[in-house]
Amino acid sequence: MVYYLIVCRSLTYAQRTAKTLERGGISSSMIRTPKSIAKEGCGYGVKIAKKNLEKALSLLQRAELSPKHLYITFGDNSYREVSL
Amino acid sequence: MIYLDSAATSLQKPHCVPKAVSYAMTHMASPGRGGYPASQTAADIIYSCREECGLLFGEEDPSNIVFTSSATHSLNIAIKSLVRPSSTVLISPWEHNAVTRPLHSLPNVTVKVASSPLFQPEATLKAFARCLTPEVDVVVCTHVSNVFGYILPIEDIAILCRQRGVPLIIDASQSAGCLPINQEELQASFIALPGHKGLLGPQGTGVLLCNSRCTRPIMEGGTGSVSRRKTMPPELPERLEAGTANVSGIAGLRAGIRFVRQRGLVSIQSHELKLIQYLGQGISSFARSFLAEDATLQTGVLSFQLINWDCEALATALAQRGFALRAGLHCAPLAHRSAGTLEEGTVRASVSPFTTKQEIDRFIATLSTLWKQGES
Numbered sequence: 001m002v003y004y005l006i007v008c009r010s011l012t013y014a015q016r017t018a019k020t021l022e023r024g025g026i027s028s029s030m031i032r033t034p035k036s037i038a039k040e041g042c043g044y045g046v047k048i049a050k051k052n053l054e055k056a057l058s059l060l061q062r063a064e065l066s067p068k069h070l071y072i073t074f075g076d077n078s079y080r081e082v083s084l
Numbered sequence: 085m086i087y088l089d090s091a092a093t094s095l096q097k098p099h100c101v102p103k104a105v106s107y108a109m110t111h112m113a114s115p116g117r118g119g120y121p122a123s124q125t126a127a128d129i130i131y132s133c134r135e136e137c138g139l140l141f142g143e144e145d146p147s148n149i150v151f152t153s154s155a156t157h158s159l160n161i162a163i164k165s166l167v168r169p170s171s172t173v174l175i176s177p178w179e180h181n182a183v184t185r186p187l188h189s190l191p192n193v194t195v196k197v198a199s200s201p202l203f204q205p206e207a208t209l210k211a212f213a214r215c216l217t218p219e220v221d222v223v224v225c226t227h228v229s230n231v232f233g234y235i236l237p238i239e240d241i242a243i244l245c246r247q248r249g250v251p252l253i254i255d256a257s258q259s260a261g262c263l264p265i266n267q268e269e270l271q272a273s274f275i276a277l278p279g280h281k282g283l284l285g286p287q288g289t290g291v292l293l294c295n296s297r298c299t300r301p302i303m304e305g306g307t308g309s310v311s312r313r314k315t316m317p318p319e320l321p322e323r324l325e326a327g328t329a330n331v332s333g334i335a336g337l338r339a340g341i342r343f344v345r346q347r348g349l350v351s352i353q354s355h356e357l358k359l360i361q362y363l364g365q366g367i368s369s370f371a372r373s374f375l376a377e378d379a380t381l382q383t384g385v386l387s388f389q390l391i392n393w394d395c396e397a398l399a400t401a402l403a404q405r406g407f408a409l410r411a412g413l414h415c416a417p418l419a420h421r422s423a424g425t426l427e428e429g430t431v432r433a434s435v436s437p438f439t440t441k442q443e444i445d446r447f448i449a450t451l452s453t454l455w456k457q458g459e460s
Contacts, residue, residue, distance in 0.1 A: 010309050010319045011116040012147050015131040032119040041311030044116075 004053050005079065006060075007033055007045045007069040014044035017065050024059040026052045037071060037079045045071075057084075086443045087408045091230055091258060091385050091434030093280050093287060095408075100339040105286055108335035114328050116308030126331045133338035134321070140341055141275070142266035143293050150292040150321040151334055155257040156182040158276030158292035161324055162253045163224065165300040166273060167193060171221040174198055174212070174250075176236060177422035178229035181415045183255055187224070196220065202229075202423050203376040205237040212241050222251050222273075227265070228258035231419045231432060232374050233360065233385030235263065242270045251296065257281060260291075261344050262353050262383055267293050282352075283344060284437075285337030288330055294320055301326060352437050356384025359435045359444050364388075366448035370455040374423065374430070384439075387430035390451065393459045395429040401459075402431075405450050409433055 008014035014030050021028045026048060033043040048056050050072075060067065071079040087095045108129065115126035134146035143149055152158045159182045167173055169191040175183060177199050187195050198211035216223065223245050227238045238254060245252040251273035256265050261282020267275060273296040279289025301316045305326030310317045317323055344352065357379055364375035364386055373388035390398050399411035411431045413420050420426040433447070 010147075010307070010317060010322045011127060012131065012134070012321055013319060015127065016146060019131075030124070040313055041309070043309050 001075045002050045003073060003075075004048050004050060004056075004082070005031075005033075005037075005045045005071045005073060006048065006056070006067040007037065007043060007071065009043075009068050011044050013065070014046055016063075017046045017060060017067070020059055020063045020065060021046065021048065021052075021056055024055065026056050026059070028056075034077070034079065036077075037069070037081075043068075085406050085408055086447060088433040088435060088439070088443075088447065089408050089410050090281065090436035090439070091233075091414075091432060092410055094282065094284050094436045096436055096438040097284050097286075097336075097340065098343040100343060101284060101286065101336045104339035105332045105336035108332040112331045112335070114308075115331060116322075117306075117328075126329075129335050129338060130329055130331065133334045133341070136338050136341045136345070137291055137293075140265075140345055141260075141293055142268040144268070147320045148267075148294045150294055150324045151329060152290035152292055152324075153288055153330065154280075154290040155255065155276045155278035156290075158274070158278075158290045159183055159224075159253070159255060160186050161292055161300070161302055162274035162276055163187060163222075164190070164302055165296065165298050166222045166251055166253065168221070169193065172196065172219045174215050174220045174223045175418075176208070176212075176225045178226055178232070178234060178236065178419045179224065179416070180226065180230055180255065180257065180419070181417070182257070183224050183226070184418055197418070197422075199422065202232055202374065203234055203378070203381050205235075205240075205381065209237050209240050209244070212244055216244060216248055216250060220250055222253065224253045224255070226255040226257070227263065228256075228383050228385070229416070229419055230258050230385070231414045231416050231430065232387050232423065233258070233383040233434075234376070235259070235381050235383060239270065242272055246271060258383060258385065261340075262349060262356060264349055267295060271295060279333065279337040279340070282436075283337060284340030286333045289333040289337045291337075292324065294324075299323055303327070347437060353383070355437060356435050356439070357382065359439055359441065360384050360386045360433075362441065363433060363444050363448065366444070367451055370452060384435040386433045387425070388433070389425070389428060389430055390455055393454070395431045397459050398431050398454065401454055402450065407447055407450065 112126035113122035260277035279285035
């Protein structure tokens, strides 16, 4: 399944991101950032469906929650960074 | 036992607090350290507690709410973030050792005291206005005196600090859970508060509300994120929360804060004030009590001295009769010096939302008997 992963600066940042999306009507799930893309070591990310990306980024911008990185994955454990 | 030492620790907790602590101890693991449910639940409860704090204290951003082990821990972080060697710091005359000792530990710090009499908010504000001269780098001020229950005009002091561009650290140890504290309005650099007093949480919990770009960790360690970095992450709250969080304590604190919000600060403050006024009036004929003439200037804390009794001997005699109070200097020698009670100390009675009028009646009767007997 294709989805986007919003990589966050910290656990609390990821929690705020997930809450903001939830309040905006976007379902998401918080996961540990896969090791292959956790450049600085352990981290957290928020998974969202492909169709929700535009709305999610708009909600996060309004809440002044800038994602650290954004990745797209096609369900094969490979991640490709998407420029923000 | 009749417990009148809630200014130190609120011993009577709502049932939801120990229940939350117990559940967390057996169901919640390390938050932010794993993707499994027991870790995620712990992370969720901590975040939820940040949100509860935010609602009670007017802090919109949960990232600015840092969990600590106590108000003392919080004050140490705040003071050591803002006060540099050779700084000049202005404090109130009612500060606890949790403020004065960290300041004393920093080299060459000049501490100025905005001296003014007890229960005189206008004089307090004037003293701050007079002493807040250009060389002052930081102001540290308690919201309420832990010895006398005096409510300082913290909103006006915060305005003064903002007007003069000086960062303010507030010690809300005695006001959190019984008086309104709104960070959005106060805009203090830091507000330090304990979890185990008015917020009715367990001991070992504290909170630091941060509104400063300058934060200096006093402890470094794991945060569950950006592990390759050799230094603490720049983001709050993780920057100031090294090591495994006190999950069960924070779960209990969350339950305590929810209770406080449900009961309401106005109801709690009114209940405690009525009891303290009643106590002060009840012992006025045989004790020297520090009761504010204007009731709105005092919380549920009353210091007193019993004629012909040493304060520690009196507290011991009361303990033998089933009353729990604290005597001496209450870790606040500056406050006692300011009130002229440094040599003899006082006995302090402090109430909680669970203290009853019947308990105060029994206390007054016992004090009266002891006064008649005199110290043997």
